[in-house]
Amino acid sequence: MKILVIEDEKKIASFVRKGLEAQGFVVETTSNGDDGFLLATTRPYEALVLDIMLPGKDGLSILRNLRERKISLPVILLTARSELNERLDGLNLGADDYLTKPFHIEELIARLHAVTRRATGTSQSILAVADLKMNLLTRKVTRGAQAIELTAREFSLLEHLMRSPGRVLTRVEICERVWDYNFDPGTNLVEVYVQRLRKKVDGDFPKKLIETIRGVGYCIKAGA
Numbered sequence: 001m002k003i004l005v006i007e008d009e010k011k012i013a014s015f016v017r018k019g020l021e022a023q024g025f026v027v028e029t030t031s032n033g034d035d036g037f038l039l040a041t042t043r044p045y046e047a048l049v050l051d052i053m054l055p056g057k058d059g060l061s062i063l064r065n066l067r068e069r070k071i072s073l074p075v076i077l078l079t080a081r082s083e084l085n086e087r088l089d090g091l092n093l094g095a096d097d098y099l100t101k102p103f104h105i106e107e108l109i110a111r112l113h114a115v116t117r118r119a120t121g122t123s124q125s126i127l128a129v130a131d132l133k134m135n136l137l138t139r140k141v142t143r144g145a146q147a148i149e150l151t152a153r154e155f156s157l158l159e160h161l162m163r164s165p166g167r168v169l170t171r172v173e174i175c176e177r178v179w180d181y182n183f184d185p186g187t188n189l190v191e192v193y194v195q196r197l198r199k200k201v202d203g204d205f206p207k208k209l210i211e212t213i214r215g216v217g218y219c220i221k222a223g224a
C-alpha cells in the first residue's frame with residue numbers, strides 16, 4: 001500500500017515513515033505543501049497523511065483543491081490539539097479522519113486500514129495463522145472453536161505477530177510498535193507480555209504457534 005505523507009516536522013515525518021514501512025507500507029514524504037499537492041495529483045497513492053500548517057500550500061488548501069478536482073484519495077489529517085477549528089473545517093472539506101498529535105503509530109495504521117478499506121470496499125479484517133483467527137473489526141480472537149480473551153496490549157502484540165507470520169520481531173520492534181517506545185526500556189516487559197499471550201494462545205494446544213528465537217525476538221508460525 002503506497003502512502004503519501006505531507007508533514008514538515010522532520011521528527012514526525014520520520015516517525016511516521018519508519019512505523020509505516022515496518023508494517024509493509026510504501027511511504028513517500030515531503031515537507032512542502034506545493035510539492036505534496038503536485039505528488040497527490042500526479043501519482044497513485046492509496047492514502048494521504050496530511051499536516052495542516054505547512055510551508056507552501058497549507059493542508060486544508062491541499063484538501064480543498066483535491067476535492068475540487070474530484071480526487072477521492074483518502075485523507076487523514078494530522079492536527080495539533082489546539083487546531084479544533086481546522087479539524088472541523090478539514091472534516092467538512094472531505095477529510096476521512098484525523099489524528100491529534102502526538103499519536104501512536106498503531107492508531108495511524110488502524111485508521112489507514114479503515115479509510116482504505118472504506119475506499120476500496122474490500123475487507124482484510126481477518127488475520128489467520130493455522131487455527132488461530134483474529135477479527136480486526138470485532139476484535140474477537142479464536143483458536144479452533146475456543147474464544148480467547150485478550151487485553152488491548154496483548155491484542156496489539158498478537159496482531160503484529162500475525163501480520164507477518166514467520167517473520168521474527170525483535171524486542172525493540174515490539175517495544176516500538178506495541179508500546180510506542182523508541183528505546184529499549186531494558187525491562188522484561190516484552191517477555192512478560194509474550195509469556196501471557198503464549199499462555200492464552202498456545203496454552204494446552206499441542207501445536208505451539210508463538211516461537212522464541214533466543215537472543216533475537218519472537219515470531220508466530222503455523223506450527224510444526
Ligand code: CA
Binds near residue numbers: 007054
Ligand atoms: Ca506543520
